[in-house]
Amino acid sequence: MLxxxxxxxxxxxxxxxxxxxxxxxxxxxxxxxxxxxxxxxAKYNVNIIAFSWPSNQGGFARDEYRDARQAAKASSFALDRTLEKLGGYLLERADRLRDEPDTPGCKLSLNLISYSLGSYLMESYIRQPIFSSETRIFDNVIFLQSDVDSKAHGDWIDRIDSRRIYATINERDSILKISTIINPPRLGNTAENLIALRPIYLDFTDAPRVGMTHNLLLDVQGNQVVDRVFQRLLSGGRGELVKGLVYDPRLNAFRVDED
Incomplete structure (x- = not known):
């Protein structure tokens, strides 16, 4: 077996x-x-399991975006099957290590990123009756510049049972600014009402070299704090503890300390 x-x-x-x-x-x-x-x-030296879904439907931009949202919602069932299978593999490994204590083994760190409209796929999945505890296999679940409604996001995001949940924010995000023309404020560009119980909010707005960047994971150049945060998260660690971040109680978010 692979x-x-x-x-x-x-x-x-x-x-x-x-x-x-x-x-x-x-x-x-x-x-x-x-x-x-x-x-x-290449940037973070991690192994990747790529989940692909039909996000480029073709046609006019607005119609394509609408169709992609429908495709994301429909893909929630495929995501459920994938995570269940992955969880089953990990359970088999745990059983083997328990039954054969002399078998070499090391602790795996498995983390999840849903990026932009991919977070709408995650939201759709979590709202489905099929969702149970599939996300418990992850150390960190990271919602990267999420193209989902900011309002009442705690209704679904708090159901995730990974070790930790993170949500990134850039109020100047150029892509999400376009999204808000046809949508309510997005989670990835709204630093208000950050009141869900489980997520740790990381607000990179106005951090050096961030600007209007949408893909904070790959496209921020020359900001070592941002790079260290994501490196820590992708290793299963606590990104909010990286030197250079400070907690802002007014927002309930961690921000880059420019002092």
Missing amino acids: FNRVVAEIDSGKLRRDWLFYIHGFNLSFKGNLAECRRIQ
């Missing part, structure tokens, strides 16, 4: 222990998704 071969290479040290389950955003082909994952792998 999964067992991959795990064996992790246990032997041939592959890193840090893994990212990546759900891409709007208007990205399967080939484009692989290329994006290669960039993430």
Whole structure:
């Protein structure tokens, strides 16, 4: 089985222990998704499980966006099956290590990023009756510049049972600014009402070199704090503890300290 071969290479040290389950955003082909994952792998030195969904439907931009939202909602069932299968593999590995204590093994760190409209896929999935506790396999679930309604996001996001949940914010995000023309304020560009119980909010607005960047993971150049935050998150650690971040109680968010 491919999964067992991959795990064996992790246990032997041939592959890193840090893994990212990546759900891409709007208007990205399967080939484009692989290329994006290669960039993430090269920058952060993590192994990636790429989840691809039909986000580029073709046609006029507004119709394409609407169709992509429908495709994201329909893809929630495929995401459920994928996470259940992945959880089953991890459970088999845990059983094997328990039954065969002499078997070499190391702790895996599995984290998830849903990027932009990919977060709408996650929201749709979590709101479905099929969702139970599939997200418990992740150390960190990261909502990266999420193209979802900010209002009442706690109604669904607090149901996630990973070890930690993070949501990034850039109020000057150029892509989400366009999205708000036809949508209510987006979670990824709204630093208000950050009152959900579980998420740790990371507000990168006006941080050096962030500007109007949408893809904070890949496209911020020359800001070591941002890079260290994501490196920590993708290793299963607590990104909010990175030196250079400070907690702003007025927002209930961590921000880059410019002092």
